[in-house]
Structure formats: structure tokens, C-alpha cells
Amino acid sequence: MSITDTDAIVIGGGLHGTSTAMHLALKGMRPIVIEKNSVGRHASGVNAGGVRQLLRDPAEIPLSMAAMDRWLDLESLLGRYAAMCEFVGHIGQVAVAETEADMRKLEARAAEIRALGWNHEELVDRQELRRLLPAVADHCIGGLVSRRDGQATPYLTSQAFRLRAIELGVRFVEGVRVTGLEHGTRWRVLTTDSIFTSEILINCGGAWAWQTASLVGETLPRGYFAATMMVTGRMPSFVDPVVIGTGRQLSFKQTSTGTVVIGGGILGIADLTKETADPVAERMRVSAETCSILFPIMRRATIVRAWAGLEARMPDQIPVIGPSQTAPNMWHAFGFSGHGFQLSTIVGSLLADLIVDGRSPLPLDAFRPSRFSEAISGVG
Amino acid sequence: MFRRSHTPSAGVVIYVDGKPVHAAAEESVAAAMLVAGFTSFRASAVSAAPRAPHCMIGNCFECLVEINGQPDRQACLTIVSDGMHVRRQAEEPGP
Amino acid sequence: MSNEHHDLAIVGAGPAGMAAAVTAAELGLDTVVLDEQQAPGGQIYRNIEALERGGHIEKLGDDYRRGAELAGALRASTATYCPGSVVWQTSPDGRIGLTGPDGARMVHARRILLATGAMERPVPIPGWTLPGVMGVGAAQTLFKASDIVPNVPVVIAGSGPLIYLVALQLARAGCTIAALLVTTPASRIASALKELPRALLAGRNLLKGVGWVQEVRRLGIPLANGVSGLRIDGKDRAEGISYEADGSRHRLAAGLVLLHEGVIPDNQLSLSTRCQQIWDAAQLCWRPATDEWGATSEERIAIAGDGAGILGALAAENLGRLAALDTAFRLDCIDQAERDRRARPERAALARHKRIRPLLDRLFQPAAESLLPTDPDTIICRCEEVTVAQMREAVHLGGEDPNRAKIFTRCGMGPCQGRMCGPTVASLIAHETGRTMAAVGTYRIRVPVRPIPLMTLAGLIGEEEGLPPGESTL
Ligand SMILES: Cc1cc2nc3c(=O)[nH]c(=O)nc-3n(C[C@H](O)[C@H](O)[C@H](O)COP(=O)(O)OP(=O)(O)OC[C@H]3O[C@@H](n4cnc5c(N)ncnc54)[C@H](O)[C@@H]3O)c2cc1C
Ligand SMILES: Cc1cc2nc3c(=O)[nH]c(=O)nc-3n(C[C@H](O)[C@H](O)[C@H](O)COP(=O)(O)OP(=O)(O)OC[C@H]3O[C@@H](n4cnc5c(N)ncnc54)[C@H](O)[C@@H]3O)c2cc1C
Ligand code: FES
Numbered sequence: 011m012s013i014t015d016t017d018a019i020v021i022g023g024g025l026h027g028t029s030t031a032m033h034l035a036l037k038g039m040r041p042i043v044i045e046k047n048s049v050g051r052h053a054s055g056v057n058a059g060g061v062r063q064l065l066r067d068p069a070e071i072p073l074s075m076a077a078m079d080r081w082l083d084l085e086s087l088l089g090r091y092a093a094m095c096e097f098v099g100h101i102g103q104v105a106v107a108e109t110e111a112d113m114r115k116l117e118a119r120a121a122e123i124r125a126l127g128w129n130h131e132e133l134v135d136r137q138e139l140r141r142l143l144p145a146v147a148d149h150c151i152g153g154l155v156s157r158r159d160g161q162a163t164p165y166l167t168s169q170a171f172r173l174r175a176i177e178l179g180v181r182f183v184e185g186v187r188v189t190g191l192e193h194g195t196r197w198r199v200l201t202t203d204s205i206f207t208s209e210i211l212i213n214c215g216g217a218w219a220w221q222t223a224s225l226v227g228e229t230l231p232r233g234y235f236a237a238t239m240m241v242t243g244r245m246p247s248f249v250d251p252v253v254i255g256t257g258r259q260l261s262f263k264q265t266s267t268g269t270v271v272i273g274g275g276i277l278g279i280a281d282l283t284k285e286t287a288d289p290v291a292e293r294m295r296v297s298a299e300t301c302s303i304l305f306p307i308m309r310r311a312t313i314v315r316a317w318a319g320l321e322a323r324m325p326d327q328i329p330v331i332g333p334s335q336t337a338p339n340m341w342h343a344f345g346f347s348g349h350g351f352q353l354s355t356i357v358g359s360l361l362a363d364l365i366v367d368g369r370s371p372l373p374l375d376a377f378r379p380s381r382f383s384e385a386i387s388g389v390g
Numbered sequence: 391m392f393r394r395s396h397t398p399s400a401g402v403v404i405y406v407d408g409k410p411v412h413a414a415a416e417e418s419v420a421a422a423m424l425v426a427g428f429t430s431f432r433a434s435a436v437s438a439a440p441r442a443p444h445c446m447i448g449n450c451f452e453c454l455v456e457i458n459g460q461p462d463r464q465a466c467l468t469i470v471s472d473g474m475h476v477r478r479q480a481e482e483p484g485p
Numbered sequence: 486m487s488n489e490h491h492d493l494a495i496v497g498a499g500p501a502g503m504a505a506a507v508t509a510a511e512l513g514l515d516t517v518v519l520d521e522q523q524a525p526g527g528q529i530y531r532n533i534e535a536l537e538r539g540g541h542i543e544k545l546g547d548d549y550r551r552g553a554e555l556a557g558a559l560r561a562s563t564a565t566y567c568p569g570s571v572v573w574q575t576s577p578d579g580r581i582g583l584t585g586p587d588g589a590r591m592v593h594a595r596r597i598l599l600a601t602g603a604m605e606r607p608v609p610i611p612g613w614t615l616p617g618v619m620g621v622g623a624a625q626t627l628f629k630a631s632d633i634v635p636n637v638p639v640v641i642a643g644s645g646p647l648i649y650l651v652a653l654q655l656a657r658a659g660c661t662i663a664a665l666l667v668t669t670p671a672s673r674i675a676s677a678l679k680e681l682p683r684a685l686l687a688g689r690n691l692l693k694g695v696g697w698v699q700e701v702r703r704l705g706i707p708l709a710n711g712v713s714g715l716r717i718d719g720k721d722r723a724e725g726i727s728y729e730a731d732g733s734r735h736r737l738a739a740g741l742v743l744l745h746e747g748v749i750p751d752n753q754l755s756l757s758t759r760c761q762q763i764w765d766a767a768q769l770c771w772r773p774a775t776d777e778w779g780a781t782s783e784e785r786i787a788i789a790g791d792g793a794g795i796l797g798a799l800a801a802e803n804l805g806r807l808a809a810l811d812t813a814f815r816l817d818c819i820d821q822a823e824r825d826r827r828a829r830p831e832r833a834a835l836a837r838h839k840r841i842r843p844l845l846d847r848l849f850q851p852a853a854e855s856l857l858p859t860d861p862d863t864i865i866c867r868c869e870e871v872t873v874a875q876m877r878e879a880v881h882l883g884g885e886d887p888n889r890a891k892i893f894t895r896c897g898m899g900p901c902q903g904r905m906c907g908p909t910v911a912s913l914i915a916h917e918t919g920r921t922m923a924a925v926g927t928y929r930i931r932v933p934v935r936p937i938p939l940m941t942l943a944g945l946i947g948e949e950e951g952l953p954p955g956e957s958t959l
Pocket of ligand 2: 447497498499500502519520521522526527528529530570571572573601602603604622623625626647748754789790791792796797798801934935
């Protein structure tokens, strides 16, 4: 069996693995990304494409702000592949309040992050809501907006990252699964194809990342879910911002072609072993209804496709980013819990800094992998 | 482009872009429109070129029309009913 | 409210579905038949009950009487027949989503039989998107369903038995067939003759085909063999068709052009249910992998009829019955010995119907240029208007598999979900990358396989029952 040696191996060709490899290459390394299916085949290629700062966990806000700066300057990151992402910024993301209770919730949220020194989430009244969303239903009374937010096309974004990484010297090995990990003086990565060795190992395995962790005896949360999306046929343009519900689950946006993408917490059927996620019509029904209530024009919409994607979800809904607790020279970055697309422009960069320079310019402490075992021992 | 071989025994009236069209009971909207002389059913999504039924069995989606306010219905799979309102998508001039 | 449950749900009431339903019901299975048409018959026997009632079957030909018998047997059986029911989802766990006359609902079945039949192979030639260009089967469908026929001179172009049959049916109905342009190359005829001895055993079927060609000649329908380079012209609708024959280019005025290069399995539901597919090198199409009972790689899903590979309407009946027998066995209605005993005559008949296939497959192999269009401006994706040149460019950007190429170009992303461009895209990729069709693969097909209005979905009837939660917090 042939052996390939390099300095860094990334397990997982999603956006976070690809971005990490790309940033390591920028620091002079020659990473290899090993992907069991194809680049962008899972969460990174099938998500809703919402580039959202709105309603983030406070721990994620510094990362999300920095990520947004990079989205708004994609060319510096992706060079000639930047346009491929079909990113549009400054369209805003709006959480819509339908009731007074919804409005109270949003007000409390705005106050909470203002107290932390952030002011990108802005309360809007009925009139401003209508200016932002002319097609919104009459009963909606206000909302919370983050004005810089935008959207991009997920699969194309994954491909743009891949092409840029290749340009920087990253090698992708697709259709090959990592099946075993051994550490002597260096990492020995066993796969379904051949053996790879390296100094450094990074686990960006998305919903399967906990399996990779367990190969080195590390126990990390195994949570995952199947998120479902539906898309309509082309419709006349009626909404620019990305919209989310407050009292009801919904995420909703219109693409440049006129199709409307609907998601936001509809669960499919997840099968981690078969690596499949199937939409469930019985669960899509509610989202269909919600859309028609928030935007009456949607009563004319036709659903042409639905799909679901597998995504890792941590108990505290924020990712794991940091060094392994059991193995040397191994790092994790996964568990983005349904909102890692927006963070894909920053996490790989911070991780590369952490690996090569020993420190990250932004605080990552909240994401340390050890937090779960601390919590357990804390209870005892 | 098409004619009926025989006059249907029972009929209904549907409205295509507001114009009354006589149709045989139980036939598809596409059949009724073709025999009434409509050559274009919709404008294509990208170049707005005229399109008309191609397969008649539900596979090509060239027959998409608005039926009773609902856009993107397959005219070849939808059966006429008396008083049905059909609109060609992206307003083409009448036949 | 509790959900609707059945032992067997059959999608499609063509010969395969009707035969399967009758057998399954006879063996005591609670059977439901879901079909989008208004009456049983499928593509071949469309509207057959009304045609029989009106005494019109002879307009089509005597072979169609069989359809009326099958429809009668279905009506007389205990199977529940649901017309006007469009199935947009079949799940490996036996759940079926459909839109019927009363809206959308879910049906649960212990086993699902897909009997969705065939569709005409797309023929992507210059001008094929113009109004006035239809499938040969499309014109025949209008004729069968509504007794509607062309009132302008018709040009029929392509290959396959159906072009002769439909030319005759339309001519007998008083239509003018301006020309029958046959794309089968002369060389093909010689190589097909090798299959003749075996095909002769098919007797009647073969003679029937030869009879059609003779009748076309007798009726004086202008016939050109070995044509190539088909190209339809016209501004807002078809005005003419040009082609090469005998070393020179010809043009005919034509207001209605009917194209046909054979039929291929309608495998959208089996693809969306992830049933394993294989590339059939003889029929040049993808089809689901099935065993001798129609069972697929998915435990609860079986497939019968042309949807599992093109064998024709008579074989479809046998295949339908075999799948029903196997279902009855799996659901403990009959034992293995009885299944096998009852299967014997079906297998014998099937073997007879299969004899003519190698000849037909070889003789009527679609013209190379309709499988792999070369003109750069030809539209391959009718919905999103993607051309040959755009697809080639996408392949070189890394779109080496149909799913990637789709996202680079939007090819296959429109409402037809790749039904019309899937085969072409795969062959273009195979050609550009020097790989086999089997290696290139197919589009992943998503539900709903037919669009569903948002408000119809919002009114879906069916409760979540025994479904896995969709998330795990372990
Ligand atoms: C339907 C849906 C909608 C979403 N909408 C949004 C949104 O609007 N905005 C937003 O910010 N986020 C959204 N998200 C979340 C976002 O998509 C994810 O957080 C992000 O893509 C995660 O990237 P990743 O690289 O961690 O994981 P993935 O993209 O899943 O990549 C992990 C990769 O690792 C590979 N892998 C795993 N184990 C192995 C192994 N042993 N060997 C080889 N390869 C392996 C997998 O095959 C996979 O390709 C959504 C997610 C889903 C599913
Ligand atoms: C347009 C056309 C015309 C043809 N005419 C002839 C002919 O005249 N003579 C001949 O020998 N062969 C003909 N064929 C070939 C012929 O289809 C088959 O040999 C025969 O009909 C196959 O029988 P089947 O039972 O497998 O499928 P079919 O007869 O095709 O029956 C399938 C049934 O399933 C239904 N269906 C499919 N998908 C769905 C869905 N998602 N939801 C609900 N219902 C669904 C269809 O409407 C149809 O009623 C024709 C083929 C086509 C495409
Ligand atoms: S004519 Fe092809 S789908 Fe209706």
C-alpha cells in the first residue's frame, strides 16, 4: 500500500475543512484534504446559504463579525473565484415579530447584546418592517434586523473554496474515507484507499466528526440532525432580505433567479450510517403554512424540490474549535449546529493561526472541546 | 395545428386569458388549448421564448400555465372543469 | 386521525400496474392503485375504456383490446383504484405522498410497486424547443385521449416501432403525413439481421412490425431512410425541418414535427427513493437494478413494467404479476412453492416476449447525434435553457459529475428536474472526460418528483407515525 507524506491532513471536505486547508497553505504548508464523498456534498453544499449575524450566540458574535468583513471582501480570500459564490451582502436579515410576545422577545435580545457592546441588531417598527419587507403580512408588527447580512449559493461557494485552495497548493483526495488513526512520532492516517502521514491532523468531519474523535479515544458530543429545505419555482421578485420567524420556525429568502428557499428547523430523517437525510412531507406542511401566513403572496408558490442535509449539533448549539484533549497535534472544528455557513470565512483562518502561531487573534475559549467533559465532572 | 375527429358529446367552457374556449368534458387543459389554436402556452424562464406542450404525459413541463390563480400547473395532466380560468404564463398575445 | 394503510401500493395503472393489482387482490392483499390519469390504461392503453364504450378501438388497432380486458379486470378486483392521483414521493419506509382530487395525502404501504412505465427519449436537436415540435407519443396521446389529430401536414422523424405505428394511426384518421424521416442508419439494419433468427421465434410480433412498414409504403407516405443532421427552423414556432440524406441536404416545410427515438424507463421515483440504477448498454438508458421478481436494492420497493427496462406492454403484464406474487410471498399470503408455481406460466410468456428485444434494441438504437448533440448552440436543458457549449464549459470547470454540472449551469434545476436533459448531460460529460456512462452516473432526484403547490402541501393529510425523530442528541 502506498504512503503519502505531508505536513497537514484535514479530514472532511466541507467548507470548514477546505477553508482550514486553504489558510494553512497560505502559511506555507501543503495540506491534503481527505473527503469520503465529494467536496461540498454534505452540509456545506446543501444549506440555505444564509450569511447571518442576526441572533447569534454571544460567544459567536466576534467570529461572526470578522466573518462578515471577509464575506464583504471575498476577493481577498478567494481571488478570481470570489464571484462564483453569488454572494450578496447588505440585504439584511430580519426576524419578524407577529405578536407582542414576539416583539418583547426581540427587545430583550437587542438589550442583551447591546449590554455586551454590540449594536448590529436593530429593532424596527411596523413602518420600517414594511419598508424592508413590502410583501409581509398585515398582522406583523415589527422585527429585529442585522443590516449587513446577506446570502450566497452554498454549493458554488464550496466549489469556489475548493478551486482557490487548489490554486494555493492544497490537494484534495475525494471518495476516500479515513478509517483509522495512529500516532507515533507523526500521524498515520489509514483510509479506504492508502496511507497518509503528517505532522498535524485536523478533524472537520461535520456530522461524522465525533467518529473521528473516537478513533483517538476522545469522547465528544454525537449530536446531529437532518435539516430540510424546500425551494419554489421562479416567482416575481418580492423580498430582498433573508427572513426568519420569531414565534414560529422559519427561514425564508428569494434568490436572484426568483426561486424562494424555505427552511428553518424542519427536520428530515437522518441516517448517519447510510449518510442520507430525507425530507418528511408531514413535517414540511407546517413550514408551508407558516410561509403563506407571513407572506400572503406565497399562497401562489409551487414547491419544486425539497432536500435535507446532515449537520452536527452540539448540546450548547455552538461549535467545537480547538485542540484534541487526548491526542497531540490534532485539532477539531465541527459542530456548527446549523449556522456554520456564515462562519466559514473565518474559522479556518483562526484555526490555522492557532496551529501555526500558537494563538488565535479572536477568543476561542467558549468553543474548547474540553467544555463538555468539564461540565460532566462539574455535576459530580 | 390540431382538429377534433368528431364533435364531443358533452362539453364545458373554460376561459383562457379571459377568452371562452369550448372543451370536451374530461379532457386535459392542454388538449383543449391546442385544439383551440393556442400555439404558445408560456414564455421560457430565461429567454422568454414561446413554448408549448412537447410530451403530453407530464415529463417536459412545457405546458405550465396558471390555473384558477395557481401558477405552474401542468396543463397536460389537469382536466378541464366548467368555468376554469387559465392564464398563459408571461402574457403572450392571443392566438 | 389515523393514517391510511395498505399491504401493497402500486404507482401506475398501465399494463404492469393493472395486472399486478388484479393478482395481488386475488391473493388477498389489501391493494391500492395510484395513477395520475383519469382512467386505467397507462400510456399504451390510455383512455381505453371510453374508446371501447364508443366502439373506437379499431382506430388504434386490434392489439389495444387487451387494454380494455385489463381495465375491466382491475375494476372488477377488490383493489382500490385511485385515478387523478399524482405521486410525488415514495419513501424507502413505505410512505407515499400524493395529490389526489381532494388534495394531498400520505399513504402507508408494507410494500410499494412502481409501475410508472416509460417516457419518450428526449431528442435534443436544433429547434426542438419550438412550439409545434412534439413527441410522436405526445401526438398519439392527444389522439387516444381526446380524438384530436393534426390538421396540418406532419413530419415524423426518428426511429423505433412507434413511428410507423403512429404514422399509420394518424394517416388512417385522415391526417397528411408529409414525410417519415427515419434516422436508423443502413449499417444498423445489417447488424440487426444477426438477431433475426432469434427474433423470428417471436413470430407474430415481428411480422406485425414488418406489416407496418409495408402499410406505410402502400399508403404512399413519403419515407426517407438513413437521414441525419435533423434541424428544425422557425421563429416563434416550427416552420420547417432540414436533414441530410443520400449525401445532400433537404428541407421540408412543416408546421408540426413529431420526434421519436424510442422510449426509456421513467425512473424518477426509483431514483428519488435511491434504488440502485444500472446503465443498460443495449438500450442506452439508465434503469433500476431489479431481480427476477422486480425487487430492488430497497427492501420495500419493487418495480415492474417498462419502468424497470423497456420490454413492451405484454411483458409488462407478466412482470406486474411476478412482482405481485413475490409481494404476496413476502407478506405471508402464499408460500414460496406456490409463488414459484404460479410464476411459471408468467416466466414462459415473458421469455417469448423477450425474444424480439435484441433485434429491436439493435435495430432501433437511437441515432448517435440525438444521444450526443454536437451543435454548440443546441439547448439541452429546456427549462433553464442551457446549451451544449455551456455544458462543455462547466465540465471543464470541474462539473465532471451530473450533480456538479447541474449547480454550475442550473441544467436540470428547473421544474422537470432533469427528465429532459439527464441522459444528454451524462453523455456529454462522458464524452468530454473520456469516461463511461456508468462511471459518470445520474442526477440525484429530489422529492417532490412533480411540483406541489405550497397551499396543497399546507393542507397535507397524514400524521407522523413511527418516524425516526430526525435528530439525535446522543
Ligand atoms: C439544510 C441546512 C441549512 C443550513 N442553513 C444555514 C444557513 O442558512 N446559514 C448558515 O450559516 N449555516 C447553515 N447551515 C449550517 C452549515 O451548512 C454548516 O454549519 C456548515 O456547512 C458545516 O460545515 P462543515 O465543513 O463543518 O461540515 P460538512 O459540510 O458536513 O463537511 C464535513 C465533511 O467531512 C466529511 N467526512 C466526515 N467524516 C469523514 C471521514 N472519516 N473521512 C473522510 N471524510 C469525512 C464528510 O463527508 C463531509 O463532507 C445549514 C445546514 C443545513 C444542513
Ligand atoms: C406516450 C407513449 C405512448 C406509447 N404508446 C404505445 C403504443 O401505442 N403501443 C405500444 O406498444 N407501446 C406504446 N408505448 C410504450 C408503452 O409505454 C409501454 O410498452 C407500456 O405502456 C408499458 O406499460 P407499463 O405498465 O410499464 O407503463 P405505462 O403504460 O406507461 O403506465 C404507467 C402509468 O403510471 C402513471 N404514472 C407515472 N408516474 C406517475 C406518478 N408519479 N404518479 C401517478 N401516476 C404515475 C402513468 O400516467 C401511467 O398511467 C408508449 C409509450 C409512451 C411514453
Ligand atoms: S406537455 Fe410535457 S409536461 Fe405537459
